[in-house]
Amino acid sequence: MNQPLAARLVPQLDPVHDGRHRLRDLPLERESIPYVISLPEHGLATAIYTWVNKDHLGGALFGVLGPAVGGAPIFEAVDGIAMGPDRNFDDWNVGPVHLSQDLRMQTSRLRATAARAQLDITFEALHPAYAYGFHPDGCPAYAATNRIEQAGRVRGTLVVDGRSYAIDTTGARDHSWGTRDWNLPQHWKWLHAQSDETVVHFWQIQVEGRIDLRGFVHRDGLMAEVRTVDVDFALDDQGRQQRIDAVVHDTAGRSTRVRGEYFAHFPVVPVPTCTLLEGAMRCEIDGRAANGWTEFMWPTAYLEYLKAQRATG
Amino acid sequence: MANDVAPLRHDPEAGHPLIEDEHGLTPEWLTAVLRARGRLREGRVTQVTPSPIGNGLLGLNLRLALTYDRSEASTPSTLVAKMASRRAESRESGAALHLYSRETRFYQELAPRIVKGLAPALFADVSADGRHFCLLFEDMGPARGGDQLAGCGIDDARAAMVSAAALHAPLWAKRELLELPWVDRNLMVSLYVGKMPPYVPACIERFAAVLEPGVAEVATKFGACIGRYFEKHAKPWTITHQDFRLDNLLFDARGGQVPVAVLDWQTFLPGPGALDATYFNGAGLLAPLRRQHEESLARLYHEELVAGGVRDYGWEQCWNDYRLHAAHGLIMGIVGAAITASTERGDRMLSTMINRHALQMMDLDTLALIQR
Structure with a gap:
């Protein structure tokens, strides 16, 4: 059950968790790091996602979406790349993505390349990372052993079809490691919204007939955990x-x-039975301009049924 | 960006699990903690040499001398660890009274909001059953310790007043932080109310030869109205140390960088801040010196609170609270005598406390305030 949350100082995680973890020998063990950046002023958004499983096989995707792309999103992905046990996220080169995290949970550089797009950005954390493992009920076991969420200042360039867009905004990243059972949750809403002053994150998950909720608000220098949404x-x-x-x-x-x-979407299908609808949004936090992203998870069959229902009115 | 004052928690994946005793203070464990806190970059701790500090009854305090495989600018040569007692019986007492978990959670959740005058904790965690804990601190030495029996001079008393205000102001009247579900103030109040009155006659008999004139009468009268005393604990409250006296303070800590460092937060409670100020002066100043400076010390405490941002707490209320809470020291002395075995030094300490605090109550007319 979800324990009632008292006001408390949110603990901080050892920054060693910015690096790679030793995964257990269990079927669904994997580790992943996504970055999401919403650029409504350009009609663009980009998602970079990399992962590696317990057998050291890695993958990555680089997606660029939004009206400025025109037509279908740009999407470049690889999977099953042998990464070995010793490569770390300070020099992580897999398929279209090259990630260099400082292993201090503070900064990173991210480069990604696709046929029509190139990205080169730096990420500078706006606040100490929030770790799900410190919630009184811990990190949901079906989601990961632990998981961090963090927003940051993002600067750099995104080139789409030869046109260069300057980036100086805010974005978000997470990092989770452990078992991920994509089939146990029935639905979720994962949200990140951030400005230079305020960061809001929650993950509300419907699972096994109950609702799990994790998240934080970082405002006026104070991080506090989400109690309800x-x-x-x-x-x-x-x-x-x-x-x-x-x-x-x-x-x-x-x-x-x-x-x-929302101004840009694209679906990600991590397993055939589960569809993640990624959505980049222009947003406000308490009336002030911000950037945001959400991911809504649906069982694929249910989503198809939902679409069919809506199509027939 | 990073909040570098929040202590680490147990994290086996990161190489710093919760350790149960001093054998866990290995070079590997300390390396993991120091790296996580940014005190060590590439190097490793190669040797740890512990030496005991003090004679804690319920806890084990160790100074750790560290050696490294290479020289780095920010590495500490010593640290201080505080852990559960080696003796199972003492560990049970510490767990039963929630002392270990209370002090650990103080450093996890409250100390980072206070910061000033506290030893920075690098690691703080406690086991689920409350029987084991580990606090790893920056070493506040070199420092000058206080001597409770000898008392202190006026300069140290002034420094203590400034320190008390600096501890109290940040959490003053912060209701959401004072209503801590893991701190049971009522448990301590009922312990005091239940333990003290029945023990007053035995205490008077035990220390009859050394009690000052009038002390027995004050103790007897106070024992009869202790419940009324606790009813008069008026808000606003803050986090109070409750044992804010010379033995728990370090002066000129870190070679003079920290004027006063306050140790031992096992018994802290939400309560009226003036209690710590009164208690310090009653316990630490000999009566003639205290009488000469008491009001000016209380005024200094109040001025420092105001300078620290405390509003809506005027001098009149502060002075009233100060006078009222002279009774706290008498409670600590008598309850202390009730729950500890008789030893020569212990008896001298307890009878000194009872005498000094009862005299302070007489000087400040505390009983009249309680009975009014």
Whole structure:
């Protein structure tokens, strides 16, 4: 069960977890790091995602989406690349992605290349990473052994079809390691919204008939854990998120409102039975301009049914 | 960006699990902690030489001399570790009274909000059953310790008042932090109310030969109205040390960089801040010196609170609270006598406390305040 959360100082994780972990010899063990950056001013968004499993086989994807791309998202992905046990995330080169994290949970450089797009950015953390493992109920076992979430200042360039876009904004990353059972959850909403002043993150998961909730608000220099969220949202006829209005209540007694409208989507299918609908949004946090991203998870068959229902009115 | 004052927790994956005793203070464990805290970059701890500090009854305090495989600028040559007692019986007492978990959680959750006047904790964690804990501190030495029996001079008393205010101001009237589910103030209050009155006659008999005139009468009258005393604990409250006296303070710590460092937070409670100030002066100053400077010391405490951002707490209320809480020292002396075996030094300490605090109550007319 979810324990009632008291106000407390959010603990900080050993920065050694910025690096690679020794995974257990279990079927669903893997480690992954995504970065998501929303660029509504350019009509663009980009997601970079890399992973490695217990057998040291890695993968990566680089996606660029949004109206400025025109048509289908740019999408470059590889999987099953032998990475060996010793390569770390300070020099992680897999398929289209080259990631250099400082192994201190503070900065990183990220480069990615696809046929039509090239990305070269730096990430500078805006706050200490939030670790799910410190929640009184821990990190959900079906999600990972532990998981961190962190927003940062992102600077660099994104080139799409030869046109260069300067990036100077905020983005988010996470890092999880351990078992990921994609089939146990029935639905989730993962949200990151951030400005230079405020960062909001929650992951609300419907699983085994209950709702798990983790997250934090970092505002005025104080990080507090999410106690409850009230989420209103709308989907389009493809089941994609159109808008969201979330009021996040934290253990410091604060309520923070995130309102967003989506301008770019793309689906990720980690296993055939599970579809992640990624959505980049332009948003406000308590009325002030911010950037955001959400991921809505649906069982693929359910999502197909939902789309069919909406198609027939 | 990083908050470098929050201590690490147990994390086996990162090489620093919760250790149960001093055998866990290995070079590998210390290397992992120091690296995580940014105190060690490439090097490793190669040798740890522990030596005991003090004679803690419920806890084990060790100074750790460290050697490294290479020289780095920020590596500490010594650290201080505090852990559960080696003796099972003492560990059970520490767990039963929640002393280990209370002090650990103080360093995890409250100390980073206070910072000033505290030993920075690099690691702080406690086992789920509360029987084992480990606190790893920066060494606050060299420093000058206090001597409770000999008392202190006015300069140290002034420094203690400034220190008390610096501890109290950051959490002053912060309700969400003072209503801590893991601190049971009522448990301690009922312990004091239940233990003290029945022991007053025995205590008077035990120390009859050394009690100052009038002390027995004050103790008897206070024993009869201790419940009323606790009813008068008016808010605003803050985090109070409750045993803020010379034996728990280091002066000129870190070679003079820290004027006063406050140790031993096992018995802290949410409560009225003036209690710590009164208790220090009652315990640490001999009566003639205390009488001469008491009001100016209390004023200094109040001025420092105000300078630290405390509002809506005027001097009149502060002075009233100061006078009222002279009773706290008498409680500590009598309850201390009730729960500890008689030893020569222990008896001298306890009778000194009872005398000094009862005299302070007389000087400040504390009983009249309680009974009013």
